[in-house]
Amino acid sequence: MKPVLKSVSYLGLAITVAAPLLVWAGKISIETNKVMLLVGMILWFGSAIFWIKHDPSANA
Amino acid sequence: MSHSSGQQTLVERLDALYEFDREPVSEKKLHGGKTFIAMFAGEHVAGTEFVLGTLLVAHGVSAFDALVGLLVGNVLAVLSWALMCAPIAVRERLTVYWQIRKIAGPYLTVIYSAAFALVLCLLAGAMVNVSTTAIAHPLGIESANYAAGERWPSFAWICVATCIGIVIALLAVLGFERIAHFSKICAPWMPLIFVAGGVIGLGMLGVRSVGDFWEVAKTKIWTGVPFEGQSKYGFWSCVGLAWLCNISQHMGMGDVTIFRYAKKWYYGFASAFGMFIGHYIAWICSGIMCAAFMESSRAAGIANPNPTPGNIAWLGAGWAGLVCVVLAGWTTANPTLYRAGLAFQTATPNWSRWRVTLIAGVIMIVTACIPAVNFYLDRIVGNYGLFFMPLGAFIFIDYWVFPKLGLKRNYAEQNRLLASWPAAVGWFGSVIICFLLFAKDNYETFRGLNDILPAFLAKYKPDFFMQVLPEWILAVVLYTGCSLLQQRFSKPSPTPA
Numbered sequence: 001m002k003p004v005l006k007s008v009s010y011l012g013l014a015i016t017v018a019a020p021l022l023v024w025a026g027k028i029s030i031e032t033n034k035v036m037l038l039v040g041m042i043l044w045f046g047s048a049i050f051w052i053k054h055d056p057s058a059n060a
Numbered sequence: 061m062s063h064s065s066g067q068q069t070l071v072e073r074l075d076a077l078y079e080f081d082r083e084p085v086s087e088k089k090l091h092g093g094k095t096f097i098a099m100f101a102g103e104h105v106a107g108t109e110f111v112l113g114t115l116l117v118a119h120g121v122s123a124f125d126a127l128v129g130l131l132v133g134n135v136l137a138v139l140s141w142a143l144m145c146a147p148i149a150v151r152e153r154l155t156v157y158w159q160i161r162k163i164a165g166p167y168l169t170v171i172y173s174a175a176f177a178l179v180l181c182l183l184a185g186a187m188v189n190v191s192t193t194a195i196a197h198p199l200g201i202e203s204a205n206y207a208a209g210e211r212w213p214s215f216a217w218i219c220v221a222t223c224i225g226i227v228i229a230l231l232a233v234l235g236f237e238r239i240a241h242f243s244k245i246c247a248p249w250m251p252l253i254f255v256a257g258g259v260i261g262l263g264m265l266g267v268r269s270v271g272d273f274w275e276v277a278k279t280k281i282w283t284g285v286p287f288e289g290q291s292k293y294g295f296w297s298c299v300g301l302a303w304l305c306n307i308s309q310h311m312g313m314g315d316v317t318i319f320r321y322a323k324k325w326y327y328g329f330a331s332a333f334g335m336f337i338g339h340y341i342a343w344i345c346s347g348i349m350c351a352a353f354m355e356s357s358r359a360a361g362i363a364n365p366n367p368t369p370g371n372i373a374w375l376g377a378g379w380a381g382l383v384c385v386v387l388a389g390w391t392t393a394n395p396t397l398y399r400a401g402l403a404f405q406t407a408t409p410n411w412s413r414w415r416v417t418l419i420a421g422v423i424m425i426v427t428a429c430i431p432a433v434n435f436y437l438d439r440i441v442g443n444y445g446l447f448f449m450p451l452g453a454f455i456f457i458d459y460w461v462f463p464k465l466g467l468k469r470n471y472a473e474q475n476r477l478l479a480s481w482p483a484a485v486g487w488f489g490s491v492i493i494c495f496l497l498f499a500k501d502n503y504e505t506f507r508g509l510n511d512i513l514p515a516f517l518a519k520y521k522p523d524f525f526m527q528v529l530p531e532w533i534l535a536v537v538l539y540t541g542c543s544l545l546q547q548r549f550s551k552p553s554p555t556p557a
Contacts, residue, residue, distance in 0.1 A: 012249075013248065013249065013252060016249065016252045016253065016256060016380070017252060017255075017256075019256060020255070020256040020257075020259035020260050020263075020376070021259065023259070023260055023263055024259055024260075024262070024263045024267075030260060030264075030376065031378075033256075033260065033376075033378075034377065034378025034379065034380070034381075035378075037253070037256060037377050037378060037379075037380035037381070038378060038379045038380050040380065041249065041253075041379075041380045041383060044248075044249050045245065045249075048245045048248075048249075049242075049245055052241075052244055052245050
């Protein structure tokens with residue numbers, strides 16, 4: 001399950017990176033970019049929360 | 061000043077509060093470099109980055125000032141962490157509280173803690189303000205435009221800020237472990253949203269190829285012309301702001317508390333991940349977003365555009381941008397408020413944690429509702445950095461230089477002093493002198509000083525943000541000179557603590 005979740009998370013980040021570059025390249029509009037960023041965000045938070053673990057001692 | 065039985069209570073209760081970390085960190089609790097990289101990368105992409113990048117544009121820095129000045133300033137900040145803070149942290153392995161207490165005595169430590177708590181409340185308030193601009197945006201509630209003369213937000217805006225502040229205060233009372241976990245999840249995503257906003261902003265400003273960037277940067281983003289009513293910042297302002305921004309943590313030694321868990325001193329270089337992602341890329345991207353927002357708003361016929369974090373993030377990143385602004389403010393405001401509560405507790409040792417944190421929360425909410433705080437955020441950050449930095453300078457000198465001069469280290473602790481007068485003279489003396497040297501050319505009340513100062517001081521016109529070095533030198537000279545007097549002429553203590 002963890003590899004699937006990680007793949008979804010990285011897909012979310014990849015969409016977040018790709019969207020503004022596609023706008024810049026003239027391939028999509030700014031509004032489409034906003035939708036893609038929203039999708040990327042949902043994919044990232046919806047999956048990363050299950051596999052990124054918290055180490056309380058690291059906040060010492 | 062020495063102990064008397066009647067004065068024991070406050071000091072003893074204060075020490076009891078920090079008793080758990082009085083002993084140096086043991087070997088088995090040490091962390092590797094990755095922990096510090098993650099910590100810095102996560103903590104230094106805060107909501108206030110949206111404000112500081114925007115302020116540099118508003119203060120009319122040039123493209124060279126912004127890109128090179130911030131680079132130099134951030135390199136200086138990283139070097140300060142790596143060469144000044146971390147080496148002492150791994151040798152002493154004590155919190156900054158105990159380091160200051162050993163050098164300056166408990167009374168000055170109480171003043172440090174109380175003042176630091178107040179500053180943390182201001183910063184948490186600034187972050188709540190940032191988050192509120194994002195939540196207010198889709199609700200159709202306008203944020204106050206301080207530059208256009210709006211000194212107070214609307215009642216609806218205050219209600220939103222109060223709700224956000226209450227949630228943050230309650231979470232801080234309940235402890236922030238879950239928030240810390242959530243911050244860790246946000247860390248890889250948030251910088252990408254800054255970059256996305258920046259890239260979209262560049263496109264909106266007319267950058268079609270890499271070759272266009274410099275021309276657009278010079279003529280449309282960092283134009284060198286301040287917004288109406290703003291003072292002019294230059295290269296050294298950018299260097300100084302980047303260096304000064306976290307100075308209480310590096311030259312001020314606040315982060316010895318963190319680096320005492322480092323296996324090696326060179327983990328101090330991990331701060332580069334925080335500085336170059338948060339205080340370089342994020343500031344530059346927010347500057348680009350601000351410029352794009354101003355241009356598109358003026359093109360739409362808006363006379364006084366209000367480049368709030370919510371407005372500039374919405375322009376290029378939409379809902380994801382707004383969520384980024386809310387999370388960037390919230391995830392940093394929460395631990396900041398929690399730490400403010402801890403720091404306040406040192407000054408009020410009998411109060412419960414929930415009570416001090418809630419009081420800190422009230423101060424935070426009030427601060428969030430004052431638009432001037434974010435309008436002058438760079439100045440506030442600069443002032444508090446300059447105020448706390450001398451104590452870090454004393455820790456540095458006490459560790460590296462005092463033994464070479466034949467002076468005793470940790471003199472206040474050795475002689476059970478409640479307050480070290482050399483530390484008091486060095487701290488307040490350097491802060492007051494530097495303030496007056498800046499104020500004589502910048503505040504009408506102090507202009508008369510130029511008539512009574514020697515010519516070379518009257519001619520000296522410091523940049524506000526570049527007072528770091530003069531103040532550090534002044535603090536060190538005053539502290540060392542007074543310590544020489546103190547240790548030569550006072551009676552040695554027969555029973556060291």
